[in-house]
Each structure stands twice: as structure tokens, then as C-alpha cells.
Amino acid sequence: MALCVAPLRVVGVESCLSGLSSGLRASAAPCSFAPLQFRALCPEEVGNYGFSSCALRSSGIKELSRPHLGYDLAARGRRKLDSLLTVAAVANPVEANRGFEEMTAGTTRKYFMLGGKGGVGKTSLAASLAVKFANNGHPTLVVSTDPAHSLSDSFAQDLSGGTIMAVDGVDFPLYAMEINPEQAREEFRASVSKDGGTGVKDFMDSVGLGGWVGELSELKLGELLDTPPPGLDEAMAISKVVQFIQSPEYSKFTRIIFDTAPTGHTLRLLSLPDFLDASIGKILKLKKKIQNAAAAIKSVFGQGDGRDKATDKLEALKERMIMVREIFRNKETTEFVIVTIPTVMAISESSRLKSSLEKEGVPVKRLIVNQVLPPSNSDCKFCAVKRKDQKRAMDMVSKDPSLQTLEVVESPLFDLEIRGVPALKFMGDLVWR
Ligand SMILES: Nc1ncnc2c1ncn2[C@@H]1O[C@H](COP(=O)(O)OP(=O)(O)OP(=O)(O)O)[C@@H](O)[C@H]1O
Numbered sequence: 001m002a003l004c005v006a007p008l009r010v011v012g013v014e015s016c017l018s019g020l021s022s023g024l025r026a027s028a029a030p031c032s033f034a035p036l037q038f039r040a041l042c043p044e045e046v047g048n049y050g051f052s053s054c055a056l057r058s059s060g061i062k063e064l065s066r067p068h069l070g071y072d073l074a075a076r077g078r079r080k081l082d083s084l085l086t087v088a089a090v091a092n093p094v095e096a097n098r099g100f101e102e103m104t105a106g107t108t109r110k111y112f113m114l115g116g117k118g119g120v121g122k123t124s125l126a127a128s129l130a131v132k133f134a135n136n137g138h139p140t141l142v143v144s145t146d147p148a149h150s151l152s153d154s155f156a157q158d159l160s161g162g163t164i165m166a167v168d169g170v171d172f173p174l175y176a177m178e179i180n181p182e183q184a185r186e187e188f189r190a191s192v193s194k195d196g197g198t199g200v201k202d203f204m205d206s207v208g209l210g211g212w213v214g215e216l217s218e219l220k221l222g223e224l225l226d227t228p229p230p231g232l233d234e235a236m237a238i239s240k241v242v243q244f245i246q247s248p249e250y251s252k253f254t255r256i257i258f259d260t261a262p263t264g265h266t267l268r269l270l271s272l273p274d275f276l277d278a279s280i281g282k283i284l285k286l287k288k289k290i291q292n293a294a295a296a297i298k299s300v301f302g303q304g305d306g307r308d309k310a311t312d313k314l315e316a317l318k319e320r321m322i323m324v325r326e327i328f329r330n331k332e333t334t335e336f337v338i339v340t341i342p343t344v345m346a347i348s349e350s351s352r353l354k355s356s357l358e359k360e361g362v363p364v365k366r367l368i369v370n371q372v373l374p375p376s377n378s379d380c381k382f383c384a385v386k387r388k389d390q391k392r393a394m395d396m397v398s399k400d401p402s403l404q405t406l407e408v409v410e411s412p413l414f415d416l417e418i419r420g421v422p423a424l425k426f427m428g429d430l431v432w433r
Contacts (some may be wrong), residue, residue: 051254098409099366100432107254108228111327114368116132116339117349118262121370122146124260124418125339125411127154127176128428131421132223134167134174134427141253143241146261149178149370156420164244169421173252179240239320242327284315331363338364338406341371342390347397354402367397367406368431371413 098168114126122384123144134283141164144151152159155176157168162180189238241258244250327334336357350367357364372394373387397403418427 001298007343012301080331094123098433099407100132103432104133104138107138109254109256109333110256111256111259111334113328113334113336114258114339115260115336116262116353117341117346120339120341120346121368121411121418122262122339123150123154123259124427125337125370125431126257126423127151127339128418128424130174130176130255130257131170131424131430132428132432133257134170135174135425136256137172139173139175139252140255140257141177141250142257142259143258144178145241146259148261151176151259153176154419154424164250167421239324242320329361329363334363335366336362336364337366337368339368339370342393344370344393344396347393347403348401351400354406358402365407367403367408368411369394369397369408370411372410374412 103110112126112129114122114129116122123146126144127143128139134140142151144159149160155167157165157176159165159178160180162178162179162183164175167174167176241256275282328336338350338353338357340346354364354367373383373390376383379387397408409431411427414427418424
């Protein structure tokens with residue numbers, strides 16, 4: 001990764017850094033900076049990671065409490081703000097296309113699932129990808145199906161309502177949603193038991209055959225509902241999204257991004273549609289048996305209207321589960337992006353995840369290695385050791401038979417949290433190229 005170096009004149013407190021991106025673009029190596037315009041509200045002095053300690057404001061955005069830039073001031077030591085400083089940008093210079101063109105091509109709907117070990121940056125990268133797609137003209141929806149949501153934190157906006165919400169402060173079509181797992185589970189519970197179990201049971205009781213319904217318990221459905229298997233929350237969440245997106249008002253979304261739960265959860269989720277499909281299939285078969293018997297009795301006693309709403313609901317749920325499974329495996333429309341960090345543990349887990357996804361037939365093309373130390377010509381001892389450690393992990397990627405086939409994209413470690421649309425845009429422009 002080459003450094004883009006550009007002179008930057010910082011004129012004083014409240015100095016305007018609006019020439020920043022154009023300044024960098026004009027430098028010897030062209031940079032892939034986001035065309036954001038920043039104003040600095042800096043304290044009197046800045047250190048080696050100078051702008052980190054400044055509060056920055058981005059034009060058009062009223063308040064950005066934290067800076068979201070990863071500039072390393074090449075000038076060592078502390079300088080007065082009115083000095084002429086050289087800014088060494090940690091951004092990658094514009095390099096060969098890393099596949100974003102392919103990701104953004106066409107208006108047919110595409111699904112992207114971002115997954116990996118806990119805390120590696122899945123949410124930040126999912127949100128930054130969503131911003132990037134939307135900024136490229138795609139009506140985009142980003143959905144968190146991780147029961148421990150952090151999408152609201154990432155966008156600095158409450159998205160926990162369980163419905164699709166427009167992301168604030170953007171003039172492009174970007175929507176986000178955190179699925180409420182409890183609500184989704186309740187809906188599932190209702191669809192399989194409310195009209196189903198009791199509806200059939202009431203009727204069977206009324207004709208003196210309530211005992212038959214006991215057979216339903218053999219399916220361990222009650223157990224499933226009381227202690228849902230890991231991954232059910234996610235399956236329900238995705239099934240709910242499938243339900244949403246089948247309705248015409250959501251047909252506008254051409255890119256849908258799922259911010260998924262950590263690896264273990266995701267892997268269980270992959271096998272869950274099959275499990276639920278089989279369970280629901282069994283329930284439906286049994287219900288059919290009961291209903292046939294009931295119909296015979298009804299014809300003798302003349303009771304009941306014969307309509308079973310629960311069966312319809314179960315059928316619909318089963319269809320959605322099959323659709324979830326198909327979406328996951330469709331090479332034309334879906335891509336699972338593995339997110340990792342450059343540590344031996346995370347890379348090993350990514351390798352296992354890739355193998356499992358492969359086994360399940362889920363398309364994977366990209367590995368995003370997040371939090372890679374930006375280049376610096378003035379490493380402290382800690383940074384030098386850390387860099388060596390990260391390199392060891394990166395070498396593992398190139399030697400791993402499972403991972404080496406993937407397009408590896410590095411995402412730098414920023415010196416502050418990635419939070420809010422401008423920061424996500426900045427990150428997205430660096431990573432999704
Ligand atoms: N490249 C980066 N540089 C600096 N901080 C980062 C970077 N990527 C992510 N972070 C920070 O790391 C933290 C975890 O990131 P994030 O929530 O995106 O991870 P996650 O994989 O979704 O976590 P979880 O598994 O808990 O859902 C956040 O505070 C985020 O701002």
C-alpha cells in the first residue's frame with residue numbers, strides 16, 4: 001500500500017480543511033478519498049495522529065462529534081496548527097479494481113451477507129457497503145439479523161423499531177432495519193401454534209378426538225418454541241425480510257445487505273432452513289392426517305367450516321424457509337462476504353467458515369481483512385511488533401487453500417471508531433473499490 005502524500009495548510013483553530021480531498025487527489029499518487037469536505041475544530045496542537053484529536057465537522061452534517069479520518073501526520077512531534085504540515089494519508093491509492101464494479105453492476109436485486117468472527121467489523125463494513133451502494137444509485141436496504149445489534153450504533157441512529165427506516169442525513173436511497181428477534185420468534189410461535197395447535201385441538205376435542213392432537217407433541221414443536229435452537233432468531237429474521245421483500249412496496253431495493261451474527265450462529269443458520277423445512281413438513285403431514293379424519297367425522301356430524309388458516313400460515317412459512325435457503329445458495333444473486341482481522345485466530349476461523357460455506361453451496365468471493373495497521377515510516381515499538389504479527393496472519397491467508405482463492409481486500413485500522421454516515425462513506429470508499 002503506497003502512501004499518498006500531499007501538503008496541507010492548516011491555518012488555525014476552526015481552520016477549513018475543505019481542500020483536503022482535492023489536495024490529496026492532486027498529489028503524486030492519486031488517492032481514493034471520499035469527496036467529503038471537512039472543517040477542523042482543532043485544539044491548539046496536534047500530535048502524530050493529529051486530526052484524531054480534532055473534532056471535525058463535515059459540510060452538510062451538523063454535528064460529527066468525532067473525527068473519522070485515519071491520517072498520520074508525517075511531521076513528527078507536536079506542531080502548532082498554523083504550521084504547514086504534510087499529511088500522509090493511510091488511504092490506499094487508487095489501485096486495480098477489487099471487484100466493486102461487479103458488485104454494483106446491474107439493477108437486478110442482489111443480496112450480500114457479511115459474516116465472520118465476533119467484533120471483527122461486520123457491522124461497520126455492512127453499513128459502509130450499504131452507503132456505497134446507495135451512493136452509487138442503488139436503492140439499498142441494510143438489515144441486521146444479529147440478535148446483538150449494533151447497526152443503530154454504526155449509523156448513530158435508532159433503528160431498533162423492527163421496521164424499515166430511512167437513514168438520516170443522506171440524499172440517496174438508503175434504508176436500514178434491525179430485526180427484533182423476540183418479535184420474530186413470537187410471530188413464528190403464533191403461526192405454528194395459535195390457530196394451528198389449539199384450532200385443530202378445539203375442533204378435535206369437540207368431536208371427541210382431542211387425544212390425536214397429542215401426536216403433535218412428538219414433533220417436539222413445543223420444545224422448539226420454548227428453547228429455540230441457536231440460529232432460529234436469524235432464520236426468522238431473514239425469513240421476515242423475505243416476507244417484506246416479497247411485498248411490492250419493497251421491490252425498489254436493488255441491493256439488500258445482511259449484517260449477520262458471529263460465525264457459529266451463521267453456520268447453524270445455514271442448516272436451519274432444512275431443519276425447519278423438515279419439521280414444518282412433518283407438522284403439515286400430521287395435520288393433514290388429522291384433518292382428513294376430521295373431515296370424515298364432520299360429514300357425519302356436520303360441524304366446522306373445514307378451513308384451516310394455520311395450515312396456510314405454515315405453508316407460507318415453509319415456503320419462506322425454502323426461499324431463504326435458495327437465496328443463500330444462489331450464485332447469480334448472492335454473495336457471502338467473509339470479514340476477518342489479521343490475527344491467527346480470526347484467520348483460522350475464517351478458513352473454517354469458508355469451508356463450511358463451500359460445503360453448504362453458499363457463494364463466497366471476497367475476504368475483507370479489517371483493521372490492518374496503516375503504513376507508517378515511524379513505527380513505535382508496539383506498532384512494529386503488531387505489524388509483524390499482522391503480516392504473519394496475512395501470510396496465512398495466502399497459504400490457506402480455502403482462503404487463497406478469494407479476492408483479499410484490506411481495510412485499514414482507523415484511529416477512531418467508524419460511526420455515522422460520513423465515516424462509513426469514508427471507510428466504504430477505501431474498502432469497496
Ligand atoms: N477498521 C476499523 N478501524 C477502527 N475501528 C474499527 C474498524 N472496524 C470496526 N471498528 C470498530 O470495532 C468495533 C466493532 O465493530 P463492528 O460492530 O462493526 O464489529 P462486528 O463484527 O459487527 O461486531 P459483533 O460481532 O459484535 O456484531 C466498533 O467499535 C467499530 O467502530
